[in-house]
Amino acid sequence: MSLWLPVLLALFISVLGGLHLLGAFRRRRPKEPPLDKGHIPWLGHALDFRNNTVEFLQKMQRKHGDIFTVQIGGYCITFVMDPFSFGSIVNETRSKFDVSHLKKQLVARAFGYHCLENERKSLEATNKHLMGDGLVIMTEAMMKNLQKLMLYSIGTVKNQKEWQYDGLFHYSSNTTFRAGYLTLFGNETVKSMGSKEKAEEFDWVHSEELFNEFRKYDSLFPNLVYAMLPLKGKLEAERLKRLFWNVLSFKKTMQKDNVSRWIIDHLQLRQEQGMAEYMQARFMFVLLWASQSNTASASFWLLFFLMKHPEALKAVKEEVEKVLKETNQEVKPGGPLINLTRDMLMKTPILDSAAEETLRLTSAPALIRTIMQDMDFKMPDGREYALRKGDRIGIFPYISVHMDPEIHPEPHQFKYDRFLSPDGIKSANFYKNGKKVKYFTMPWGGGKSMCPGRFFATNELKQFVFLMLVYFDIELVNADKEILPINQNRLGLGIVHPTHDIQFRYKLRF
Numbered sequence: 160m161s162l163w164l165p166v167l168l169a170l171f172i173s174v175l176g177g178l179h180l181l182g183a184f185r186r187r188r189p190k191e192p193p194l195d196k197g198h199i200p201w202l203g204h205a206l207d208f209r210n211n212t213v214e215f216l217q218k219m220q221r222k223h224g225d226i227f228t229v230q231i232g233g234y235c236i237t238f239v240m241d242p243f244s245f246g247s248i249v250n251e252t253r254s255k256f257d258v259s260h261l262k263k264q265l266v267a268r269a270f271g272y273h274c275l276e277n278e279r280k281s282l283e284a285t286n287k288h289l290m291g292d293g294l295v296i297m298t299e300a301m302m303k304n305l306q307k308l309m310l311y312s313i314g315t316v317k318n319q320k321e322w323q324y325d326g327l328f329h330y331s332s333n334t335t336f337r338a339g340y341l342t343l344f345g346n347e348t349v350k351s352m353g354s355k356e357k358a359e360e361f362d363w364v365h366s367e368e369l370f371n372e373f374r375k376y377d378s379l380f381p382n383l384v385y386a387m388l389p390l391k392g393k394l395e396a397e398r399l400k401r402l403f404w405n406v407l408s409f410k411k412t413m414q415k416d417n418v419s420r421w422i423i424d425h426l427q428l429r430q431e432q433g434m435a436e437y438m439q440a441r442f443m444f445v446l447l448w449a450s451q452s453n454t455a456s457a458s459f460w461l462l463f464f465l466m467k468h469p470e471a472l473k474a475v476k477e478e479v480e481k482v483l484k485e486t487n488q489e490v491k492p493g494g495p496l497i498n499l500t501r502d503m504l505m506k507t508p509i510l511d512s513a514a515e516e517t518l519r520l521t522s523a524p525a526l527i528r529t530i531m532q533d534m535d536f537k538m539p540d541g542r543e544y545a546l547r548k549g550d551r552i553g554i555f556p557y558i559s560v561h562m563d564p565e566i567h568p569e570p571h572q573f574k575y576d577r578f579l580s581p582d583g584i585k586s587a588n589f590y591k592n593g594k595k596v597k598y599f600t601m602p603w604g605g606g607k608s609m610c611p612g613r614f615f616a617t618n619e620l621k622q623f624v625f626l627m628l629v630y631f632d633i634e635l636v637n638a639d640k641e642i643l644p645i646n647q648n649r650l651g652l653g654i655v656h657p658t659h660d661i662q663f664r665y666k667l668r669f
């Protein structure tokens with residue numbers, strides 16, 4: 160018996176430890192938000208959250224009110240649904256709510272990248288290239304790459320004035336991905352290819368191949384992040400990761416022409432800190448995904464909504480033509496390409512509003528932080544809750560603001576002028592319970608980790624639509640029939656995708 164006692168004791172302690180890890184003993188303490196653990200140990204509500212994030216969070220909100228804690232895959236996450244509390248979450252110091260911890264896990268799992276100790280500082284040091292003068296340079300490079308891609312086949316395709324047919328998602332994401340990739344990661348050199356034409360042809364073929372591989376990776380991404388890929392998917396993701404690490408290697412990138420300062424500085428910073436080159440390539444893959452995935456799908460939605468709403472398309476077309484005329488430019492056969500400057504892009508309030516409305520309808524990031532210490536959380540209406548160290552706190556602006564009918568009446572409708580005041584300038588006046596809402600849309604996240612590429616991304620979207628409208632007549636093939644359901648599996652991750660592509664046609668206007 161004396162021999163068995165320690166064994167039984169050890170077994171008992173392991174079972175208790177296991178149950179603790181599964182969250183079985185978690186109880187709501189005084190002052191804490193309502194706790195809902197779900198019925199499955201450890202997993203909790205993971206499946207409901209993953210399968211239909213919107214429905215699940217709305218159900219919890221109806222049951223518990225605008226703050227509640229749910230167990231999801233071993234973690235307790237406190238969701239705050241009150242938009243007036245968002246500021247005190249996204250702007251809280253990192254010693255209380257930290258975003259790096261979760262991002263580290265995500266980039267390691269999805270891209271094989273292991274962060275630097277001072278990753279955040281390095282990220283912030285390079286943000287200057289995505290604004291101010293750096294942004295002007297990148298916007299100009301994007302404009303050239305977009306036009307090259309859009310007009311590449313002109314002169315080689317017969318009957319250019321005939322309608323060309325394509326899937327709109329395919330066309331838009333292909334064009335913006337390839338132009339964005341070439342703008343950030345550079346062009347093939349004339350020296351290595353022998354001539355300008357050959358270098359351009361290489362860029363054309365290479366960026367097309369890369370786009371096809373990127374689409375495959377991007378479609379695996381949601382399940383990869385949630386560690387729900389079956390073996391076949393895992394193997395494919397591994398193959399694709401290796402392909403991108405190779406294409407984006409330090410050596411290959413440094414041999415290119417016109418690599419953006421943003422990319423060069425990131426590489427140099429990591430080089431100076433002694434990071435191995437294979438790890439730098441993995442980081443390049445992180446940047447490729449962050450810069451291209453959302454932009455590519457947002458470009459599709461913007462063009463889709465415009466084509467679906469003829470009054471919106473007409474208003475944006477008129478604005479585009481006015482801006483073109485003011486700079487004495489005209490598109491004509493054999494004439495020069497358009498010089499679409501950043502200044503011109505700042506004179507398009509209608510297009511700005513349509514782009515913001517598109518992001519309101521299609522961006523659904525879940526913004527989640529780790530709670531770093533036991534603390535009290537005060538809501539603006541005076542309620543106070545205790546939060547536990549090690550838990551997470553999250554907001555989901557898609558439900559709390561984007562789709563709130565009080566803040567945005569008829570929230571499921573695309574209203575291209577929703578963000579315009581009656582005198583035609585940008586409007587930021589949105590109210591709930593008679594109080595002005597500061598965070599009335601949050602496609603870029605918030606606080607210090609807010610998307611640093613937001614100005615460039617907005618320019619990319621506007622450039623894409625501007626040039627499409629200037630160069631082409633465009634139409635949906637079945638404009639009346641199509642309503643496009645969204646694919647649920649991207650809710651929480653950024654811009655949603657449609658469940659299927661939709662046909663459109665385009666032909667040169669000149």
Ligand code: HEM
Nearest residue numbers: 449450453454457524602603604605608609610611612616
């Ligand atoms: C429509 C396009 C885009 C959308 C909707 C978008 C949205 C977002 C969101 C929601 C985040 C997370 C913010 C947070 O955690 O608070 C993020 C992070 C980031 N985005 Fe974007 N983004 C877009 C385009 C871009 C572009 C074009 C670039 C670069 C040129 C870029 C670079 C980044 C980077 C580097 C981060 C990580 C920031 C950090 O951890 O501090 N994004 N983006």
